[in-house]
Amino acid sequence: MSRTALGRVAAPPEHESTSGVFYFWVDRDQSVERTQIVTTKSTVAGREVAFVGIVQEVYRRSRQKDVGEEAARFDGRSAETPPFASEGVTYAEVAILRTDPVAHTPPTEESEVFLGDEVAAAKGYGMDRMGQRFDVGLLRNGGTEFAGRAAIDLDFLLGKNGGHLNVNGIAGLGTKSTLLLSMNWLLLREAKRQREEKQGDPKRLQVVPVIFNVKNFDLFFIDRWNTEYRKEELAHREDWRRMGVDEPRPFDMPRYFAPQAKGLSTPVQTGGRTTDVLPYSWSLADVIEQELFSFLFSEEDVYDPNFGGLVGEMEEYLTSETAAGRKLRKDGPQTFADLLDWFRDERDSLFMDFVKATKGKLLRRLKYIVQEGDGVLVRKEPKGNALKIPSVGQDSPIVIDLYGLHGTPSLQRFVVAAVFHQIQQIQSAKQVANLKYLITLDELNRFAPKDSSDPITQKLETIASEGRSQGIILFGAQQQASLVKPRVIENAAIRAIGRSGTLELGAEVWKFLGPSARSAASQLQPEEKLLYQPSFREPMLAKIPFPPFALSENDADSPPATGGGDQGLPPVSSADLDAF
Template identity: 70%
Template sequence: MTDSRPILGRVAAPPEHESTSGVFYFWVDKDCGVERTQIVTTTSKVGDREVKFVGIVQEVYRRSRQKDIGEEAARFDGRSGEKPPPFDSEGITYAEVAILRTTPVAHTPPTEESEVYLATPQEAREGYGVDRMEHKLPVGLLKNGGEQTVGAAFIDLDFLLGANGGHLNVNGIAGVGTKSTFLLLVNWLLIEEAKRQAREAVSRPGNLQVVPVVFNVKNFDLFFIDRWNRKYRAKEDQHRSEWAEMGYPAPAPFDLPTFRAPQLKGERVAIRTGNRTPAEVKPYSWSLSDIIEMGLFKYLFSEDDISTANLGGLVNDVEEWLTSGPPDAPKLRTADNAPQTFQEALDWFKSNKEDKKFFGDYQGSTKSSFFRRLKYIVMEGDGVLRRYDTQGNPLLIPEKGQTAPWVIDLYGLQRTPSLQRFVVAAVFHQIQAIQSKPGHGALKYLITLDELNRFAPKDSHDPITQKLETVASEGRSQGIILLGAQQQASLVKPRVIENAAVRAVGRSGTLELGAEVWRFLGPSARSAAAQLQPDEKLLYLPSFREPMLAKIPFPPFALSESDAELPDAPPGRSSGPREQDMF
């Protein structure tokens, strides 16, 4: 069958540009143009088989017929203002192509003079194995050169949600990396996917159920995701058309998210979060009894030396003495005049630190270190850690699927980073306890956490870092999916980064891209990552031979208070049924 598409060029394999099983070159027809990131295809007779190759243009080169730069200048007698010579210099454009897929599978290059064509949308999807994805999620539009796209860009949910891998990690510099935008967009899309499955297969036990938990780490930006984005509204027709191409004809802000923020010191309400009213934002806090009952005592101590035998042992011994009841239902001890509040605990320790009945043979320096750290976090955290109250308002994460995220503020605790890390560990600890119960197999907890370098620093070994490492390495089997981000992956614990099966790269610094953690990206991909536009992401899955360049649609939800429409604007509504997949 003759291909009716225009031929872009033909495969060539001269010396120094030999084709391999991973890369081939082709010269470009002088009447055609080829751009980096375009997806192309060619078919070759290899032995007794006809093999179809789909690849992505890694780089485009132009070579003059002149032998050196001197000959180029001599044509104009070295004067740029001279009229061009009567005979054109001419030259050749050629492209380097990384092979994405061969059909049938063949570890061999195409043969020279094979015709090269621009891939169709179907061929482009096949190049990334979308036709093989049993469960797929559109996250943008597949780029095909500088301005063109070629249908939706998909990721494989089996790699994101735990079947074949788990977790998503996003890297990008501040501002143009648009990490939070992409993380929230993935949350929105997964909520919509859960709704779609519920509509289309009501009685199916394996339907996706999600509990999105989003930590707010910058200003109070994420406290307005239920309002329309003014910039989206300004160009709504354009943005809506991109969403429609992905299969979502009517995107909207998040419906009725739950907002939680730190409790004010001496008050029963949350801190101010922009123009949100107290009724819209519920406070969170823990009393001493909450800490003991939820097994969170050791997370109050975030320094690395908590893992040493001395201080770590003392922390465990104090927690054990404060605890009564069976292991599966711990309670705060009430006998023996045990302290019932954080302030009483400080007073009790100060009065009894020399009593060997409580503290055995621990050195005075160890006890002083323990007291100093406990006092610091209680004093600094007064409000979130209820110093004088016997009851707090602990975060109680839902145990069934939700159609809107829980937004938990950490920004209000910016003066006390150790308290921020405690809140994160407390949430992960609780979710692990929930998922250990029977009957939660289909439930997926989506934990969105930016600035991972704060919570799992590369050189840290404290209990909170260990908790995130455990979630990264084992969480997918428990239905806990980490949607994490950072400006520099090289500053984050390697296990947290390496266990993310789906990687998304926004605009990143060249120094960062030279770090060992980015070795999986080839030179062309690293070069592209340093030049990405704010609405572009390089997506990498284990099933991709090369990263996928996607254009990310503009979000309908506000990403800060300044982006948000006024409260009396029409509220967001669910997008309704998703259009049929486009292929």
């Protein structure tokens, strides 16, 4: 780090320093950029206080009073050359990240300001105070330079002091999936490291990544190399190496699940992924055993007192409580087709507390659900292929497709609720210490819309507010957080903002960001994210290394030759990286 001063603190009228912000004028031989880390020291009441801050904005100001005077210097002709050079000044606004020792006071004027380095950046963002530091990217220090690694605290992500990650960004430029999948990849790597270094330790981190695919079948190729990564592999590998990852690679042997095709025992067509995809479906018995019956119905249905009461009574009638848990009663309907026939024929003699119209409504709803869900809800078979979430840590993610149900959003929401419900049941038994379920779900506005209060939305709200204590961590994303249930957004301890629209950034949910951060969020590059956690005074601007794994079929390299993302391609050597 150069010890040449960038400038000196100034506090003239209208630019007074505060305990959170100060200004400094820039030496005419120096250059200052927004997002640079800067440091200064001042003597306050007889003690020296060190300040670390981040440049929020850089301004240039001339000595002329208005544009008229500026034009007059040239006599209104741009080709003219004034006899005297302009005596303008560049100055910068700095948000204070940290003081040492702690002092809620501004630096004094004329204090020298220096460019900060990796040590200063780490101190500014409190990385030395993190319970479990977790590197996720490279920390920007101006337009092209870095001040070391960008890190978050796992205590805030995985439940000790908070929980959950939420990512916002517009389609295409926000690169939400890149960050979500990179976090899964890095946490799998961390869990593996702890397993190797802490053998036999029951408190070592174990993770079960569950990734929902919501667009095309894009996430069905994460075990393949990304062709765009291969094109500039030296540069991308260098970014990963700076982060401490020497061998970035695709995910190792993910398990893929897709909706069962109507009338078949195989999954729906999944684009270019034609093998190793398993089907999922639920029979009536599966729905009753997993307590999912109410999730089959929409909000307006379930919250109608009469209709909701009838749904509850039907579920109770179909359920038999046994020593082994809930079962479908044996002397009643055994399939969805049987349920429709039984209720159509016997409804007049059943559930006498409810009027004929309410029973007719339930019959119509059941008929619609069974017809629309045929395949995922098997009509005539007594058992389906219900998703079984593992109850111990995994070395690879589980990818569950929802796109195959894109014509039936109610079924998509049913699948999400079914997975969350099963995980809650597993975690309530507390069989494995420090087991974390990482649930990755994009398009949260579809599953927990702001104005909804149906059972599925309530399930997501419960996960957001209480899931961290159960080891259930939501990695959620959306294009517009303002359209998602506030509890789901506000309970995310780690917030990441990719490039977002200016209209969205003006919504109430973004009030925690200052004007400079909101301006930056509307101009971010695809690889950049603003990271925020409760211990940060200001968001951290990070570059997320380009992923080695494919994010869609279009950028997926040829199928693995040996499995686990290894295509037999020669790895880049350390010598190559050093030369780069």
